[in-house]
Amino acid sequence: MQALTDPRAVRSRKALHDAMLSLLDQKPFADITIRELVAEAGIGYNTFFRHHPSKDALLDEIAAEQISALLEIAVPILDAQDLHAASTALFSYIDEHRIMWTTLITGGAAGRIREEFIKLVRLTTAPRITTQEKVPIDCAMLLIVSGTIELIDWWLRSETPLPPEQVADIFDLVVASPIMTANGYGGLKRGA
Amino acid sequence: MQALTDPRAVRSRKALHDAMLSLLDQKPFADITIRELVAEAGIGYNTFFRHHPSKDALLDEIAAEQISALLEIAVPILDAQDLHAASTALFSYIDEHRIMWTTLITGGAAGRIREEFIKLVRLTTAPRITTQEKVPIDCAMLLIVSGTIELIDWWLRSETPLPPEQVADIFDLVVASPIMTANGYGGLKRGA
DNA sequence: TTACTTATGGTGCAGAGTATTCCATAGCGA
């Protein structure tokens, strides 16, 4: 791999990220070709492969970046034992970057997002979870992640979107709380 | 399209279905080519296109078939207002056809399954739903379907799978009941 | 059985896309 500090490399990588997000806004991921990407980014065809082994790898990188930013917002608040504040912060953050998340999720990248989400959740939150009751921990994690993405997807697609607080309410009510209380996290403060 | 009663056509279509399931057992859907399909099915390359416009269309057909069979089991029981019996029947049915569902869902076809699932759920159950409370009906449907598939996926992947009744318990507890009770379906008999 | 209909198999072909190579060039850092 090349030096990630070289301004030329940084420029190329950023151009590719922007181009991918721009094209995702126009067509689904599967229909985007590498030639289109490099044309949109204004870089050479070969240069793409010098940075990413495949089209999927580029998307994975973008997805991981964004999910990481999302979790950096939500996890610390969740650690403070306030589920409702954490979920409200999460949906507010997405609302602030609505266009980016819409193109990313509805553009056919939901599957990748989900994979990266699970990977990061497993790294950041799994170690601090010890109890285990009715629902196996792996299962619980998968259900929460997929429920979260599904809810975000629906929210971003809806014509007259609910305010973030209200989506956070739904999230707490039917996604997070059922799983967390089933596994003995009933002590969390929950939103009304 | 050709006559669906002609024994030759029936034979070709069945061969393609079997070939797809067989190949899904060996590699993810994205890596399967039409040439591999026709080779596995023992039919000519052109014959594929005489039956299906694309590789995806074939998978959609298979997915719709299987989901339809699944719903024919679960929906009547759900109509009888017994959620736990319905979900137990659903997971038992999948358990009886474990190999097929494993190859279908873990073979990278989960997305298609999900789409067909939503389509069929919308057709079969949506018309009979009238009430609407905390969670919008579209949102509730998406959450239940994706939760169901996610749970099935986890269950099929797990090394020491729980018995169907136990998965049905988890399903009732953290997927179905939270959404149904939130929307005023509290009157349903629920499993202990 | 005979004759008609139709699904099939084989081949070839055009087009698109991927992934790699080679080489000259321009940008970057010391």
Add this chain to the structure above:
DNA sequence: TCGCTATGGAATACTCTGCACCATAAGTAA
């Protein structure tokens, strides 16, 4: 300034899709 390296451009080999044409064999109705 000078060496290093990312880049652009072209050429190439390869795979896959989707459709053409045509002879053949399977199926159907008389």
